[in-house]
Amino acid sequence: MPLYRTAQFIVRPGAVYPCQEPIQAFIAYVKANEPGTLLYVSLQDSDDPTRFMHVFAFADAAAETAHQSSAAFAHFTGSLAAFLVSQAEVEEFGLIAST
Secondary structure (H helix, E strand, C coil): CCEEEEEEEEECHHHCCCCHHHHHHHHHHHHHHCCCEEEEEEEECCCCCCEEEEEEEECCHHHHHHHHCCHHHHHHHHHHHCCECCCCEEEEECCCCCC
């Protein structure tokens, strides 16, 4: 059964554009290297560009573990940490319906 997660975070105002490069690079890595990651989307708040939400889905717990234990994940979270106002808030969701 797929696992669905969101991660919401806020970056410093001066970091809005610099943080986009590591986000884009990480998602490119996920797309190329993580077949068990079914979805990974980065969204930026239209009204407050310092607010981001990542939405991701994993095929199963093993895919989530592989994602979180990769060197790319460690590099990404380390790179992003320099831009954050506070730690990202990760939440788990259950699927109701999808296209």
